[in-house]
Amino acid sequence: MSRFSKTLIALLVAGATGLAAGTAGASEGYPGIGRAATEAEVKAWDIDVRPDFVGLPKGRGNVDDGMELWETHCASCHGVFGESNEVFTPIVGGTTAQDIETGRVAALVTGDSPQRTTLMKVPTVSTLFDYIQRAMPWTAPKSLTADEVYAILAYLLNLGEIVPADFELSDENIREVQERMPNRNGMTTDHGMWPGAAAAKGGLGNGGKPDVKNAACMKDCKKEVEIVSALPDYAQDAHGNLAEQNRPVGQTRGKPTGAPAEEAAPEAKAGGAAALALANEKGCMACHGVANRIVGPGYNEIAEKYRGQTDAASGLIDKVKTGGQGVWGAVPMPPQGHVTDDEIKQLVQWILEGAQAQ
Known part of the structure; x- marks a missing residue:
């Protein structure tokens, strides 16, 4: 085990020990490391909703x-009725009134549905609430109020014919809705990482205990690495520059596969870097690449389409503010109300000038 791993484990242990003990100090084994989390810090993270x-x-x-x-x-990612397959797998579809009665989705067994939707798979309504509350919308997670999450979930449940069109979902009646989830009886705990009843009876072939030893095999190991698949040179930039497509967190970056950009003036480089940082901060890069399509068009496509049009800036500024659909396909862009007017102007100018990243 590396020194880094040992230090990380020590920090985790110290922090957990301090939190459990309610003290400001660290564990006895690592004095001076860690402290007890404050109530406000715990509350900020403790937002998950359990199945109970x-x-x-x-x-x-x-x-x-x-x-x-x-x-x-x-709707921009999931479609107006939750059935779009353009960006993500459909949320709604594949369930029947009989499934709601039995609590087991027949299409999961028969394979009648062309693909598995969210409402086919998820057994607990709390999972839907929890995920929407923590992770949605994609470009502004945790921005919805509790009432808005209840309303969006009510709409999804209605699309799946789990609740009627005049239904109001609340913390008081959500338990009743759980009793109508199409796959509520379809979840199994008959596996090693979550033993469940079957494992308690020794039904896993290992005395009912999950396999947590993770012993290394160390048999029949290959003596040398053999590369059996690689992206050919001619296809390196088939989908744009991979270095520009990674999410802006973590240490891993994509391999540069785009053509070298022309050398820009120092002030242009500084402005381009600031605009790119702003685009990442506001969630624009979740749907647009600089030189490639993601959900919407790449910024290079936008610059080329509006090249030479005197009213391009004002039109794009208005579209970012109010949203739009149809110019680049069926998936609409929602209004970007979280971006100020000055920020929109900065981004639009940067895009029309070629969206230089450096």
Whole structure:
């Protein structure tokens, strides 16, 4: 084990020990390392909603409000009725009234549905609430209020015919909705990492205990590395510059596969770097690459399309503010209300000038 790994484990142990003990100091083995988390720090992280509804916030929201919120925040990636397959796997579809009665989705066994949707697979309604609350919308996670999450979830449940069109979902009736989830009886705990009842009876062939030893095999090891698959040179930049497509976190970056950009003046480089940083900060790069399509067009495509048009800047500024659909395909771009007017102007100018990253 490396020194880094030992240090990291020490920090985790110290922090956990301090939190459990409620003291400001660290564990005895590592004095001076770690402290107890404050109540505010714990509260900021403790937002998960469990299947037994522990952690569920108070609130309510109806189907009609959820439909409006869905079209504003969600339809651009999931489609107006949650059935789009253009960006992500459909959320709605593949379930029947019989599934709601039995709590087991027949299409998961028969394979009648062309692909598995969210409502086919998920057994607990709390999972949907928890994920929407923590991770959505994609470009602005945790920006929805509890009432908005209830409303959006109510709309999804209505699309799946789990609740009626006039339904108002709340912390008071969500347990009743759980009893109508199409796959509520379809989850199994018959595996090693979550032993469940079968494992308790020794049904896993290992005395009912999960395999957590992870012993290294160390047999029949290859003596040398053999590369059996590689991207050919001619296809390196088939999908744009890979270095520009990685998410802006972590230490791993994509291999540069694009053509070298022309040398720009120092002031242009500084402005390009600032605009690129702003585009990452505001979530623009989740849907647009600089030189490649993701959900929407690449910025190079936009610059080329509007090249020489005197009114291009004003038109694009308005489109970013209010949203739009149809110019680049069926997936709409939602209004970007979290970006200020000055920031929009900066981004549009940068895009029309070629979206230089450096």
